[in-house]
Amino acid sequence: MKGEEMKKIAKGFIIVVVLLMFSIGTCFGLDADTYVRVRIRSPRGYNEHAMLKGYDNIHVYEKNGNELVELFQLDTELNFLLDTYYDSNLNVQLKNPTTGPYHVKLKNKQFSTFEETQVEIRNLEKSIDLCFYPYYNGERYEITVGSYVDENTAIDTINKLNNNNLDSEILCGINKNIVVYNSENNIAFMYSNNYNIYFTSYNSNLSFNMISIDKKPFRGMMGFYIIDESKLISINYVDIEGYLYGVVPNEIIPSWPIEAIKAQVLAARTYAMSCLDYKSNYGYDLEDNQDSQVYRGYASEYEDINKAVDDTKGQKIYYDDKLIKAFFHSSSGGSTENSENIWFEALPYLRGVQDEYSNISPQTEWNKVATKDYIIGKLQDDGNDINDLYGIEISKVSENYRVLECIFLTDIGKITYKKENVRRVLGYDFLLSSWFTTKNSNFFYFTNESFAELSKNVIMQKEENTGSSILDVIVDLDDEELDSSYEEINPSTVLDTGNIDGKYLISSTKTASVNKNSTAFISKSGISIQDNDTSEYNFSGRGWGHGIGMSQYGAKEMATQGFTYEEILKYYYTGVTIK
Structure with a gap:
């Protein structure tokens, strides 16, 4: 007996030593000990269903603090489902389901290990014609049976268990449990929503752990978590260097010079490390898309980039001894x-x-054209109750030429967007950057004639940004201000903006409205025709x-x-x- 106990202790010691390799570090720890959790959106097609495939048996781990503890092993191919309503093909079906989130759980039968639970299940199945499976509640294993659409359909099972002197109760796990099916379409395991459970396998050809989700391979482990009460998300738990192998080729062209690639590696590593949030309510630190960094896993790796990652292992960017946000x-x-x-x-x-x-x-220079209807639609999508657009003015620009404030003149008045919000509204794929100008013929500056020549340079500078036209009127300037040079006058005190559509012209003979077609302007230089109805807006920009x-x-x-x-x-x- 003592010999057996010594073997168990020795075996446990070896497991602990091995598992220390998986321990999680902090932002300032060694990268070799640091893991990141990445939400995998691609290639996930559905929120309720995912398939894992291993390279040998799939090993199930639980993360307790800084350690990963192996719980048990399952088959090489598993399907993971949100505990909800399905048809016979395991497609979500809320109207006429054949299976559902109601299960029958045995009372007074709890176990500390998966293996003990399986032994009891085998004993039960010898005398009862039911398919039992383990249920892990985060602390102990229990025995459950079935997936019923409601409590009534579970009554027969409860009666059958009662006839065998087994007390049972209904467990409703809708959107709370994760159900794991084996390749034979039987439930192999069910567990309560917990993002500390991970699945992986060992790839003997590559000599490291990896797992395939929906036919796409990833280093490390894969876990699942239910968010927003109805979404089953997948989370790749992978060491920082393995993560970088799958990030850098998607963020920079692999054939570029090696020093540029190394710079990208450090920026990506530093950015990822600065995003670690072990208290995240959603169970992950990073997305696999542009919201964080584009991550595509093992299939996107390049040997040269992996070498650049290895050659700079552990190196990060600091300011005042703190990791920077390496955008x-x-x-x-x-x-x-x-x-x-x-x-x-x-x-x-x-x-x-x-x-x-x-x-x-x-993309150093780019040009885009948007119809008025397109812009109106985008403004409406952002919650603005408008029907018409008269013009666009860029009213503030940074010292580095980015738009700080953009005004849309509409039938309900001026709508102002600041900084990156104008890109968000019109589309990041449309406005490649916030360094842009726009030209349209329907937005005007008003000033008085005496100031027009004096402020010519100021007006022309603003006109280059907006494409607007210069008209007449509005501003009260005394002679002392008019004697000043235009450089000393704040343009905002002498220029006003507006739209002439729907306004009225008053003369000694009559009052007439300005329509959407065109307006003729007469000056000492002649007659010019101004189109009042802009159907297209031209945007010119720089950078991406x-x-x-x-x-x-x-x-x-x-x-x-x-x-x-x-x-x-x-x-x-x-x-x-x-x-």
Whole structure:
């Protein structure tokens, strides 16, 4: 007996030592000990159903604090379903389901291990013609049977158990449990919603753990969690370097110079590490898309990029001994931007820098055309009850040329959007950056004739940004102000904006309304016709992305010119250190 106990102790010690390899570090720990949790949206097609496939038996782990403890093993192919209503093909069916989230649970039968539960299930099935399966409630294993659409359909099972002297009760797990089916379409395991349960297998050909979800392979482990009361999300639990293998090829072109790739590796590693949130209510730290970084798992890996990750292992970017938010973008258009001019917080290491290196990008200059109906539709989608658009004015621009305030003149008045919100409304794929100007013929500046010539340069500068026309009237300036040079006068005190559509012209003979067709203007230089109804708006811009931090095309050009990855990073991130 003592010999058996010693074997168990020795075996337990070995398991603990091995599991320490999976322990989770902190932001300031060693990367080798750091894991990230990534929500996998692609290739997931449904919120209620996912398929895992292993390279040998699928091993089930539970994360307790900083340790992963193996619970048991299952078949090589498993289907995971949200505990809800399904048809016979396991498609969600709420109207006429054949299976549902009601289960019968045996009373007074709880076990500490999966194996003990399975032994009891085998004993039960010898005398009772029912298919039992283990249920894990987060603390103990219980025995359950069936998936019923309501309590009434479970009565026969309860009576059958009572006849065998087994007390039971109804367990309703709708949107609370995760049901695991084996390849024979039988329930192999069910557990309460818990993002600390993970599944993986060992790939002997590659010599590391990985798992395939919906036919797409990922390093590390896969877990599931129910959010928003009805969504079964998948979470890849993977070490930071394995994560980078699947990120960097999707964020930079693998054939680019190695120093640019290394700069991208450090930016991606630092960004990921700065996002770790072990108290996340949703059970993950990062998304697999542009909301975090584009991550596509093992299938997207490149050998050269993996080497760049390995060669810079553990290196991150710091400011004042703290990890930075290492934002990056495709191309700046010629100048990066201060963080507060795009979002809100002024971060000392995210300062705008002149960036001629970025001008090799094909998106250095771009042009887009939008119909009036398109813009009206986008404004309506954002909750604005409008029917007509008269013009667009860019009223504020940052020192680095990004739009800080954009005004849409509509039939319900001026609608103002600040900073990146105008891109959000019109579409990030439409406005590639917030460095843009727009031209339309229906928005006007009003000033008086005596000031028009004096402020010509000021007006022309604003006209380049808005494409607006200069008309007449409005402003009271005394002679002292008129004697001043235009550079000393704030344009906002002498220029007003508006739309002439629907306004009235008053003359000595009659009052007439201005219609949407056109208006003729007479001056000493002749007659000009102004189109009052703009059907299209032209946008001209520079760069692609938010413009904060490192420009990827800029990094490519700097690497081509011989700069190291450390020099590239220190150029785009002000005052940082690398360690």
